[in-house]
Amino acid sequence: MNHRQCDISASTQGELGILATLPRPVYGHVLGINNRAIGFPHSHAWAQFSYATEGVLEVRTASGRFIAPPLRGVWIPAGTEHSVYCSAYAQLRSLYVDPGAISFSWPECKTLTVSPLLRELIREFSEMPVEYDEQGSQGRLVSVLLDQIGLAAEAGLSLPWPRDVRLQAICDDIQEHPENRHTLIEFSQRLKLCERTLSRLFMQQTGMSFRQWRQRSRLLFSLSLLAKGERVTDVAIACGYESMSAFIVAFKEQMGVTPKELFPTHG
Known part of the structure; x- marks a missing residue:
């Protein structure tokens, strides 16, 4: 893949450090730092689901390369060291998920198919406030969003390393x-x-x-x-x-x- 140059400044790394804990069980505002490709190895205490609304996304770990063209996404378990790349002009959507908020357990990265419903749920969630109302309709939308990720079919677009x-x-x-x-x-x-x-x-x-x-x-x-x-x-x-x-x-x-x-x- 011809990867986009990753511009990770000291201030950007500082912003990432702020997220020692998530403000809600799921974090992923459209303007969030998590929508940038981080091309150096890193890990965090939460799971991550990323896909490119345009272009192609690649996640690299020690065990493999996980590729997501349009309507595919990559699930990254909590604590997994990884780096993220994307093709030129790609537009990313990423969700950070508290492991305690999910009912499924996937110990390894995997590529998933993003259904039309899941795509729209992610789009709607990305416009919600960072500190969304967990007890109201926004919280219910998040529950459905997580259910749809757990039900997503595996796309198989990985390359064992x-x-x-x-x-x-x-x-x-x-x-x-x-x-x-x-x-x-x-x-x-x-x-x-x-x-x-x-x-x-x-x-x-x-x-x-x-x-x-x-x-x-x-x-x-x-x-x-x-x-x-x-x-x-x-x-x-x-x-x-x-x-x-x-x-x-x-x-x-x-x-x-x-x-x-x-x-x-x-x-």
């Missing part, structure tokens, strides 16, 4: 140069490992084969290019596909929709 530094070097190479078509044999020769050992390591540490991991990495990388309005043909080439049709087939298999269906304003 290996712990082995040798595999990390391969993964970094693939992400920086998605157009390259280096084979597993070539990577194994570079690392002085036999192909079978490298293949086994990939499966053990990511739960995916080398081929599966690379394809998902390429497809997730394509999201930021599509969000910018680049032509599908150009995106396919940039992601290492031999043809636009092969890219579209792989994209729909992974995303459930075609590139044009996910980004309907682009050709």
Whole structure:
């Protein structure tokens, strides 16, 4: 992903420090500091749910990369160290949630589908006062909002990240140069490992084969290019596909929709 430059000043970090506790069980005003991409590793005592109303959002943790194109969001459990990036011109919506306010327990980050109802609930909540009335209609809206997050379907747009530094070097190479078509044999020769050992390591540490991991990495990388309005043909080439049709087939298999269906304003 071509990430937006994160401008985190000392004053911004100071504002974040103010939120030692949340003013209400859910915090997420439209003008809040939580709607900026924080590109350095950090954690907090509350859970976080973020999505991009426009553009593409990426959350990175030690265990993986979690990507959210439009109508997808990322759930980040309390205490999880993470960094947040987004494509150029992305517009973020984020909620900070007191762990005691939720009935579900998700120990790991995950990408979720944002239904039309959930999207409208978040939009309405973002316009409410920070210290909303917990006992009235605003409090009831928050309860429904949290219920809808808990019921949201998992989107599966994540990329497991290996712990082995040798595999990390391969993964970094693939992400920086998605157009390259280096084979597993070539990577194994570079690392002085036999192909079978490298293949086994990939499966053990990511739960995916080398081929599966690379394809998902390429497809997730394509999201930021599509969000910018680049032509599908150009995106396919940039992601290492031999043809636009092969890219579209792989994209729909992974995303459930075609590139044009996910980004309907682009050709």
